[in-house]
Amino acid sequence: MNTGFLTIYWRDMLRFVRFRTLLFASLVQPALWLAFFGIAMSNNFDRLTATLPVLPGIRAVDYLTFIGAGVIAMTTLFTSLFGGTVLLFDKNWGLMRETLSSPIPRIHIIIGIGLSGMTKSFIQASVILGFGLLLGVQFFEGYSLMQLLVSLLGIMLFVGVFSLGFLFLSAAIAISMESPEGMQAVITLLTMPFFFTSNALYPVSSFPPLLRALSTINPLTHLVNGIRYFAIGNDFSAIGIHYVYTQSEILVSFLALLAFAGIMFLIARWRFSKVTVT
Amino acid sequence: MVIEGEIFSFLGPNGAGKSTVINILTTLLPIQKGSARIAGFDVKTDPEKIRESIGIVFQELTLDRDMTVREILEYHGRLYSMPKTERQERIEELMKLVELEGKRDTLTKHLSGGMKRRLEIARGLMTRPKVLFMDEPTIGLDPQTRIRIWDYMRDINKQGTTIFLTTHYMDEADQLSDRISIIDHGEIIVTGKPWELKNALGEDLIYLETSDNAAASGLLKELSSVRGIREKTKGIVVMVNVDGTYLLPEIMDILRNGGVRVKAVNLKKPSMDDVFVHYTGRELRDEGAEKGSVAIMRAGRR
Numbered sequence: 001m002n003t004g005f006l007t008i009y010w011r012d013m014l015r016f017v018r019f020r021t022l023l024f025a026s027l028v029q030p031a032l033w034l035a036f037f038g039i040a041m042s043n044n045f046d047r048l049t050a051t052l053p054v055l056p057g058i059r060a061v062d063y064l065t066f067i068g069a070g071v072i073a074m075t076t077l078f079t080s081l082f083g084g085t086v087l088l089f090d091k092n093w094g095l096m097r098e099t100l101s102s103p104i105p106r107i108h109i110i111i112g113i114g115l116s117g118m119t120k121s122f123i124q125a126s127v128i129l130g131f132g133l134l135l136g137v138q139f140f141e142g143y144s145l146m147q148l149l150v151s152l153l154g155i156m157l158f159v160g161v162f163s164l165g166f167l168f169l170s171a172a173i174a175i176s177m178e179s180p181e182g183m184q185a186v187i188t189l190l191t192m193p194f195f196f197t198s199n200a201l202y203p204v205s206s207f208p209p210l211l212r213a214l215s216t217i218n219p220l221t222h223l224v225n226g227i228r229y230f231a232i233g234n235d236f237s238a239i240g241i242h243y244v245y246t247q248s249e250i251l252v253s254f255l256a257l258l259a260f261a262g263i264m265f266l267i268a269r270w271r272f273s274k275v276t277v278t
Numbered sequence: 279m280v281i282e283g284e285i286f287s288f289l290g291p292n293g294a295g296k297s298t299v300i301n302i303l304t305t306l307l308p309i310q311k312g313s314a315r316i317a318g319f320d321v322k323t324d325p326e327k328i329r330e331s332i333g334i335v336f337q338e339l340t341l342d343r344d345m346t347v348r349e350i351l352e353y354h355g356r357l358y359s360m361p362k363t364e365r366q367e368r369i370e371e372l373m374k375l376v377e378l379e380g381k382r383d384t385l386t387k388h389l390s391g392g393m394k395r396r397l398e399i400a401r402g403l404m405t406r407p408k409v410l411f412m413d414e415p416t417i418g419l420d421p422q423t424r425i426r427i428w429d430y431m432r433d434i435n436k437q438g439t440t441i442f443l444t445t446h447y448m449d450e451a452d453q454l455s456d457r458i459s460i461i462d463h464g465e466i467i468v469t470g471k472p473w474e475l476k477n478a479l480g481e482d483l484i485y486l487e488t489s490d491n492a493a494a495s496g497l498l499k500e501l502s503s504v505r506g507i508r509e510k511t512k513g514i515v516v517m518v519n520v521d522g523t524y525l526l527p528e529i530m531d532i533l534r535n536g537g538v539r540v541k542a543v544n545l546k547k548p549s550m551d552d553v554f555v556h557y558t559g560r561e562l563r564d565e566g567a568e569k570g571s572v573a574i575m576r577a578g579r580r
Contacts, residue, residue, distance in 0.1 A: 007356035011345070018344055094340040098401075101304050102357040103329040276307055 004104035008112025009119075012086060016120060030075035030124055031131040038064050038071060038135070041201075045239055052240035059236045061138055066238040068137040069227035070200030072128050072159065073220055076121045077194060080163040081187050083117035084170030088183055091175065096277045106272045110265065114167045121163035122156060129155075139231040151230040158226035158257065162219055165261035172268040175275050194220050203241050219260045222253035280409075284456035285431065285441040289448070289550075291558050295464040296444045297337060300413050303442070304334050317408040330358065333407035333439075335398050337414045343387035347378050347397055350386060351404055358405045372400040375430065392423035399430060409440045416450060428454055448550035458550075460557045467557045475553045482522030483552065487513035487542040488533060497536045498529060513542065522547075 017023060045063035087109075090096040099109060133139060140148050170187070177183045197211055198204075198220035204212060215221050229245045236243055280286040290296050301307040303316055305325035314321045317331040341350055348369060355365035373379045376396035386394060395415065402410050412431070416424040424447075431454060435441050445451055451458055452472045459469040468475065488494045491514050495507045498516055503525055508515040518525050522545045533540055 002359065004357065004359070007353065010356065011342075011349075011353050014349065015342075015344055094336065094338050095342055097306060097334075097336055098340055098354065099357065101306055101329060101332075101334055102354075103326055103359070104357050105326075 002105065002108065004108035005112035005115065007104065008099075008109050009116045012113060012116035013119065015086070016116070026079065026120065026124060027127050030071060030128045033075070034064075034068065034071045034128060034132055034135060034137075038067055038132075041067065049240050058242060059141075059233065061232055061236050061238050063239060064132075064136060065138040065232065066228075067201050068128075068132045068139060069224050069231055070198075071132075072125050072155075072227055073162075073198070073200050073223045074195060075124050075128060076159050076163050076223065077166060077220055078191060079121055079124060080117055080166035081170050081191060083120070083163075083167045084113060084172070084174035085180070085183060086174075087113060087171055088174040088177055088180055091275075091277055092178075092180070094277075100275070100277050106275075107269055110168060110171055110268045110272060113171050114164045114265075117167040117170075118160050118163045121159055125155065125159045141232075154230035155227050158223050158230075158254065161254070161257045161261050162223040165219060165257060165264045168261065168264035168268040172264070172271040175268075175271050194218060197221075199224050203239060205241060217256075219257055222256045225253045226250060226257075280440060280442060281457070282408075282440055283435070283438060285435050285443060285454050287451035287455035287458045288442065288444045288461065289446075289451055289458060289554060290444075290461040292446075294462045294558075296461065297413060298464075299461075300334075300411055300442075300444065304332060304411055305329055330405075331408045333402035333405060333410045335395075335402040335410070335412040335415050337417070337444075339394050339398065341386040341394055341397060344385060346383045346385055347373065347389070348382045350397060351401055354401045354404045360405065368404055368406075372403055375403075375433070376400045392419050392426075395419060395423070395427065396430075399427065403434060403439070407439060409442060410434065411442045413444050414446060415443070416445070416447065424450070448554055452550040460554060462558045472550060476548045476550070479517070479548045479553050479556055482518050482520075482525075483546045483548055484516040484518060484522050484526060484529065485510070485513055485542075485544040485546065486516065486529075486533075486540060489539040489541065493536065494533055494538045497532055497538065501529075501532070 042062060042064040049063075087096070090099070100106070129139065140151060143151060173186055174183060177186070193214070197207075197214040198218050199215060200220060204215045204221070207215060225245060228243070229250045234245045234247075288296055288299065298307065302309050302321060303314055305321055305328050309321050316328045319327040319331065321328060342353075345353065351369045351372065352365065355368065360368070370379075373382060376399060378393060378397060378400070381389065381393065386397065389397065399412075399415065402412070415431075416427050419427070428450070431441060431443075441454075443451070443454065455472060457469060457471055458475060460467045460475075468478075470478070486494060491509070495509075495514055498504050498507060501518075503518050503520045505517045505519050507517070516529070526543065526545055530540060530543070
């Protein structure tokens with residue numbers, strides 16, 4: 001088996017740990033999100049929702065716990081969308097000529113970048129999880145060790161597939177673009193609709209129909225569903241809204257993410273087959 | 279046609295198509311028409327096989343600034359799926375060859391221009407390629423480094439690697455190559471061994487500054503050993519087909535007897551620069567379309 005993708009993976013991870021500031025920033029930034037935005041909004045929301053009647057017999061979680069899943073999802077989205085940028089720089093600085101003139105199949109470049117980006121997302125998600133628990137996020141409450149392991153595995157599975165999808169998208173954009181500024185603009189433009197039509201920070205149940213439809217096809221929503229299911233449970237209330245996740249709903253969310261990743265992979269493969277670097 | 283085991287130079291003015299040819303031969307660009315075979319494989323049908331058989335030293339530096347010398351070579355070896363022990367051995371061997379052992383853990387951004395180039399050459403050799411493409415390998419390097427790199431190239435060539443070289447340094451082509459092709463406007467104008475090309479040009483060049491250049495030209499044109507005369511701004515260049523050192527006194531006599539006073543004389547054996555300018559018909563930076571068509575006509579005549 002050709003293990004060329006491991007070479008691409010190795011180099012990208014090498015650079016990741018080499019740039020200390022980048023490494024540090026990428027780990028601290030999501031923690032800060034949770035600390036500042038999370039705690040600030042949490043106090044607001046908890047006060048606003050304090051007057052709502054508590055649904056009897058249902059576990060109520062605070063807002064910080066609610067958006068804890070959202071912050072993991074959001075960080076994964078941002079990191080993954082920017083994860084392909086290295087390809088643009090490689091292309092512009094001529095480094096990609098070495099890779100493209102080597103026997104390594106182009107598809108391995110996509111896979112390698114996808115896997116290294118996924119690894120970074122795993123590291124970030126773990127940091128946010130740990131930091132969140134320190135801040136008082138009520139994840140994994142009353143879980144046995146076995147349940148905890150299964151939950152962590154589930155979360156990482158969702159995070160992994162989701163990040164792959166957006167990394168493939170990012171790689172496809174990077175390989176098609178000429179300038180880093182252009183790439184930055186496109187990605188910033190992309191993050192908006194994904195971010196704000198999702199259930200990461202607020203419930204979508206009171207969205208107007210069009211936004212609701214968008215949120216249903218938004219991969220971010222499916223990722224958040226998965227994380228909440230595994231981290232909080234299948235039956236809880238937050239901000240006065242009752243959340244129930246059935247296993248089949250979660251399976252559908254997972255399949256949606258798989259489909260998204262698959263489509264993005266095909267797009268990336270197509271963009272790479274068109275690339276000529278001279 | 280490049281013969282196995284030789285150093286082949288590919289010369290041409292900027293924009294003549296050298297890099298395009300390299301890009302096609304190294305499978306970075308698809309071939310438009312015609313065909314090309316590298317190490318027995320067709321660029322159209324077997325690009326992957328070709329990629330396994332070639333090494334490339336690109337015109338521009340293509341080193342990741344944030345990787346160390348060893349990592350650069352390691353990455354390259356891995357790209358070509360070299361087994362670990364072989365990879366490690368080759369890395370040591372090549373770092374020794376290009377004298378970068380002391381820099382193994384230095385990031386490439388801290389290397390000097392010459393070191394970077396040596397590292398790139400080492401990288402090009404990682405996989406023991408059958409054919410090594412070198413696109414202006416010594417551009418911007420000091421004479422010491424150039425001479426050192428030429429030594430590496432000869433070594434490598436002796437070990438059986440065919441080298442396909444492009445360069446703008448005619449002395450480089452002259453010293454290193456077994457054969458040279460000069461191209462312009464995408465066409466090969468002439469191919470031959472360096473000495474053949476220089477001989478074909480007319481053996482020696484005599485530069486004269488006289489009191490009356492036109493009269494001097496008129497007098498010397500009559501000589502059977504004079505192949506041609508070129509006007510320069512202050513003097514004339516006489517191309518002769520015999521050994522100039524013996525012809526020169528005769529020329530001086532003829533001119534003196536003809537009443538022309540000689541102010542300066544210079545005898546020059548032809549260089550590759552002369553060959554190059556002769557065939558491409560212009561200095562490198564001139565991009566005149568009208569002169570270009572002359573070059574094509576020449577190509578057609580051959």
